[in-house]
Amino acid sequence: xxxxxxxxxxxxxxxxxxxxxxxxxxxxxxxxxxxxxxxxxxxxxxxxxxxxxxxxxxxxxxxxxxxxxxxxxxxxxxxxxxxxxxxxxxxxxxxxxxxxxxxxxxxxxxxxxxxxxxxxxxxxxxxxxxxxxxxxxxxxxxxxxxxxxxxxxxxxxxxxxxxxxxxxxxxxxxxxxxxxxxxxxxxxxxxxxxxxxxxxxxxxxxxxxxxxxxxxxxxxxxxxxxxxxxxxxxxxxxxxxxxxxxxxxxxxxxxxxxxxxxxxxxxxxxxxxxxxxxxxxxxxxxxxxxxxxxxxxxxxxxxxxxxxxxxxxxxxxxxxxxxxxxxxxxxxxxxxxx
Amino acid sequence: xxxxxxxxxxxxxxxxxxxxxxxxxxxxxxxxxxxxxxxxxxxxxxxxxxxxxxxxxxxxxxxxxxxxxxxxxxxxxxxxxxxxxx
Numbered sequence: 001x002x003x004x005x006x007x008x009x010x011x012x013x014x015x016x017x018x019x020x021x022x023x024x025x026x027x028x029x030x031x032x033x034x035x036x037x038x039x040x041x042x043x044x045x046x047x048x049x050x051x052x053x054x055x056x057x058x059x060x061x062x063x064x065x066x067x068x069x070x071x072x073x074x075x076x077x078x079x080x081x082x083x084x085x086x087x088x089x090x091x092x093x094x095x096x097x098x099x100x101x102x103x104x105x106x107x108x109x110x111x112x113x114x115x116x117x118x119x120x121x122x123x124x125x126x127x128x129x130x131x132x133x134x135x136x137x138x139x140x141x142x143x144x145x146x147x148x149x150x151x152x153x154x155x156x157x158x159x160x161x162x163x164x165x166x167x168x169x170x171x172x173x174x175x176x177x178x179x180x181x182x183x184x185x186x187x188x189x190x191x192x193x194x195x196x197x198x199x200x201x202x203x204x205x206x207x208x209x210x211x212x213x214x215x216x217x218x219x220x221x222x223x224x225x226x227x228x229x230x231x232x233x234x235x236x237x238x239x240x241x242x243x244x245x246x247x248x249x250x251x252x253x254x255x256x257x258x259x260x261x262x263x264x265x266x267x268x269x270x271x272x273x274x275x276x277x278x279x280x281x282x283x284x285x286x287x288x289x290x291x292x293x294x295x296x297x298x299x300x301x302x303x304x305x306x307x308x309x310x311x312x313x314x315x316x317x318x319x320x321x322x323x324x325x326x327x328x329x330x331x332x333x334x335x336x337x338x
Numbered sequence: 339x340x341x342x343x344x345x346x347x348x349x350x351x352x353x354x355x356x357x358x359x360x361x362x363x364x365x366x367x368x369x370x371x372x373x374x375x376x377x378x379x380x381x382x383x384x385x386x387x388x389x390x391x392x393x394x395x396x397x398x399x400x401x402x403x404x405x406x407x408x409x410x411x412x413x414x415x416x417x418x419x420x421x422x423x424x
Contacts, residue, residue, distance in 0.1 A: 158382070306374045
């Protein structure tokens with residue numbers, strides 16, 4: 001079976017199904033008038049915004065652009081194009097001053113200078129993982145910097161500095177979520193979360209940041225399927241053809257070099273195959289990989305699930321608190337019923 | 339340094355820093371990565387400890403499961419590395 005066959009869906013049918021559940025979630029379960037969608041210029045937030053428009057009407061959706069100092073200018077242009085295409089009211093909130101207030105950039109700089117003491121004005125950085133395909137490599141992140149002259153240097157970060165750099169960078173996602181909830185509270189709207197299945201399954205989100213939302217309309221869809229929906233919904237071509245990036249670090253960074261082992265098409269197929277207990281030998285050839293490589297990806301999927309499970313968990317009370325616990329269960333049950 | 343010391347020190351470090359559940363044990367062959375005892379942040383912590391404790395610097399091509407996935411493998415790798423160092 002090819003990856004295209006594995007992940008084939010009927011986009012129109014899926015769009016109608018999701019729109020129905022969004023309406024039910026926002027209006028009946030959440031009792032909100034509309035939805036705020038943080039728009040990044042990427043495919044996931046574009047599809048979430050378009051689905052929310054289909055469900056709630058364009059007048060009941062707010063597109064929020066939240067650029068900061070390290071954001072790409074293309075992200076903003078594509079975000080505006082999306083809002084224009086779907087006639088969504090759009091607000092821009094530049095979060096750089098808040099990040100400066102939280103000393104996000106200063107804390108990043110302190111961590112980076114531990115390994116690159118000269119790092120400063122005009123330099124850029126990103127975190128990368130070695131390729132999982134090259135062998136039995138450990139998931140050891142490294143920091144790549146670009147000097148103002150364009151020279152690239154890469155070093156392994158000690159744990160404390162790595163954690164500080166990631167923790168400081170997580171301010172970006174958390175402040176964006178805070179801003180989404182400001183507008184949601186102001187308008188009596190719900191907040192739409194935008195993870196696709198790869199991100200949701202593999203814990204590629206920040207707890208209390210992009211992991212926090214009231215509904216997540218594409219968390220069950222593989223990225224390949226998100227693209228299929230994008231085309232059916234009429235998402236602008238510039239967004240559909242853009243390489244997925246994190247747009248989080250100052251150097252351009254693909255999602256596969258930061259977190260996922262493979263480009264999304266292959267990662268989708270591996271995740272699907274792993275979920276359906278397909279033997280590595282049966283899927284390797286169609287992906288252009290060896291069975292050993294597929295096995296390493298399977299192990300990596302499992303390891304990431306295990307490591308990121310706490311990100312999915314709500315705050316755990318020391319014992320069940322009724323009737324709230326029962327009411328939460330009821331809400332979930334009702335929301336999933338037809 | 340005797341092999342037994344290295345093994346004990348590595349074992350102690352893993353017990354102190356990665357075994358949060360008192361009922362769990364780890365032996366020389368336990369897969370640290372496969373069993374989830376050491377995750378991607380933990381591996382940085384482990385590498386940092388080993389480099390500092392034994393005054394070593396690991397190359398990127400040495401950061402593989404074959405060298406770090408169990409206490410036995412770490413011990414063997416460190417022995418080889420320290421032999422080459424002296």
